[in-house]
Amino acid sequence: MNETDLTAGDTDVAASAVAKVFLVMAVALYIGYFSHLSIDRWENMHCSLDYGHIDSASYNTSNGKFMYSNVDHVNYWSDHFAPILLVLTGYYIFSDGYWFTFIWQSLTIGLAGIPLFLIARHYLRNEWVALMIVIGYLVNGKLHYANLFDYHMISHEPLFLFGAFYAMITKRWRLYFLFGAALVACKEDSFILFALLGLYAALMEREYRKGIYTLVFCGLYAALVFKVAYPAFTGETEYGYASQYGWIGGALPEMIINFLKDPAGVFWRPMTWSDGNRERWLSLLLQYGFLPVFSPVGILMLLPPTMELYLAKRSQLVGLTHHYPLLIIPMWTLATVFALANIHKVFGQLEKTPLIASSVSRVAPVVRVVSGGVVIVYCIVILHYSLAGPFDFTISGVRIRMGGAGKPLLILFAAFFLYTISSTKSGIPALFGQRPGAKAVSLLAVYMIFVNLYMVKDYGALPVYSSWAGFITDQHREHAARARGVLEKIPYSASTLASQGPFTLLHHRPVTHLLRSLKWGIFKKMAFDYIVVDMKPNVEYMRPSQYAMTSEVLKLKNYGTVFEDDGVFVLKRGYDKKLDYERYIDYFTTSNAKQMPKIVGENARDESSPYGEVRKAVSGKTREGILVYGPYLSLVRGLYVGVFRMKIDRITDGPVAVIEVTSDYGKRVIARRTLNSGDFKEVGVWREFTAPINIADEKSDAVELRVLYLGHADLYVDWTRVDMPYEMFLKMTR
Secondary structure: OOOOOOOOOOOOOOHHHHHHHHHHHHHHHHHHHHHHHHHHHOOOOOOOHHHHHHHHHHHHOOOOOOOEEEOOOOHHHHHHOOHHHHHHHHHHHHHOOOOOHHHHHHHHHHOOOOHHHHHHHHHHHOHHHHHHHHHHHHHHHHHHHHHHHHOOOHHHHHHHHHHHHHHHHOOOHHHHHHHHHHHOOOOOHHHHHHEEEEEEEEHOOHHHHHHHHHHHHHHHHHHHHHHHEEEEEEEOOHHHHHHHOOOOOOOHHHEEEEEHHHHHHHHHHHHEEEHHHHHHHHHHHHOOOOOOOOOOHHHHHHHEEEEEEHOOOOOHHHOOOHHHHHHHHHHHHHHHHHHHHHHHHHOOOOOHHHHHHHHHHHHHHHHHHHHHHHHHHHHHHHHHHHHOOOEEEEEEEEEEEEEEOHHHHHHHHHHHHHHHHOOOOHHHHHHOOOOOHHHHHHHHHHHHHHHHHHHHHHHOOOOOOOHHHHHHHHOHHHHHHHHHHHHOOOOOOOEEEHHHHHHHHOOOOOOEEEEOOOHHHHHHOOOEEEEEEEOOOOOOHHHHHHHHHHHOOOOOOOOEEEEEEEOOEEEEEEOOOOOHHHHHHHHHHHHEHHHHHOOOEEEOOOOOOOOOOEEEEEOOOOOOOEEEEEEEEEEEEEEEEEEEEEEEEEOOEEEEEEEEEEEEOEEEEEEEOOOOOOOOOOOOOOOHHHHHHEEEEEEEEEEEEEEEEOOOOOOEEEEEEEEOOHHHHHOOOO
16 A cells, blocks of 8 residues: 555645546546436336425426425425525536436435545545545445435535535635535535634634624524524524424523433433334444544534434434434534544654553564454455354353344454554555554554445445336336336326326426325315326335325226226326226225235245235134234215135135134124135135125225135135225215
């Protein structure tokens, strides 16, 4: 490794040509790969609400409607004050290409690696260590998560923050304030980050005037945003997101008092809000190896943005999900650079102390032997785990077990760290430098890379083994392609109300709006030409709500389905309801058994079923109980028929099952019939059984079809269905 003296005073050490090449390659690969993934994600309808909200406002601004969002039908700056969005608007004046948004986001996240490299090189005087810090930043899974979840303005903060910081430490003050202005323009709370740089300039760089200018600028900007802009846009005097911290207290003085009264209680309470909070924050600490604690200045700088997330009573913030990790990753990375510089200084001071140096030289051989032995043992253990999987056995009374690789890998790294620091030999230890301080800093930079590579499989998106990359690559492509084919049939100028997935594909049409709920005000006030819903959205957690919404949309009296493909419905105002009726039976009153809830039984492959799987109960193995139930329909007064498709494996004398129709979540039985094996007539042949459904009340809710297994034969359930005449369906419309 091309090592330079990390304690040298020259801050203008030029990066080697090779290091520059690797830096450019790493940044370019990140930008190219994540631009591709982001665009691919959009094309496959994985984009979230934020993208549609932000992009709609930027696009509408280029068409004369300043920051108006077709999502919430408000000025977007009443939600987030973000002048940086005018960059998108400027682009949309000349082009309609949606892809710029995603390239612009990945570009700024990736380009942040360049000023980060310069900052790390400035403090550590080693271009190779600086390069490793940049690589550790780029392979951070939380960065990937934020980059791919959606588009958000805070994705630009790392570039502007690192750029302003490097301009500050190199005394390029015009560039410093230029980057600072871009930073505060990203979001209404971004001024906090620039204010922290101002404090650093005053306290650490002794640039008191520049620091004061920065703080005054941030104070005036905050007053403009919260005292002028937000009241003008919202008509409210209070910042809407301030309520997320109401659990600590009312006004800021009360929050401070409550924290001082019970700091431990306030600090630990967010960990009780969700099971995943502790895991995600612990993973953040592991990603940075607890290194920021070695820099008091770094801790002070990362605390404000970190506490902004940690103390927010909102799952996305405190849970480090969505785009929110981007709020803290830059400051945590800066704090780590400060910490590495401090660690190197400590090693240098220890080397210069004769007593300590002589003591270390005597202990080093022992440390080298012991740590080397641990390295060998754990390499064998981890190799065995990789080849054979988890293990747990005892040798000579000593229990040896390994259920996961995380902790053993940390122990292996700690042992290798001690072995390398204490070693004076050539070979692998020499790759990390000659002096202990250089070795320590290099090893810790390597740690950041490998721990992020290890954790990226769950949180990030690198090729081959990362979950998000595989998810975007493999899931729902056919559905998205079919959805695009349906949406292309809608006239460009038609006014359209679309649910989230289709909306992101229609968002640049002038009169396309987001359908949140049929009870939503915009739906009641505006008469749309078309309504589009997707009952199989590619955003998995939305499927239950979109399924329910589609059911209600099909029952709208004034709209009828004109196109449908794979659960994507395009309804036109004034169109007949014939296709609505057919699809309502297919999708909402018919339930395939493999997806229905159960109390007993199991799913089994069966090629004779149109679904490929059925629900199965095995005689002598499956206890008596409910094999399938659902789908909780709301039916108006009238006559219907419940249909159950089932088969058995043998003819016996005893009862096999009970089919019944209930309402009000099983509290009222509408129809019930006991089936003996003789009712099936033939073994292994599907048979449809019916039960009359008489709804006497004006409306019955939570109507479900149940199959209760009684034993005596193996029973297979394929599907259930509620049949109704077309006239009855029309009575259900509103």
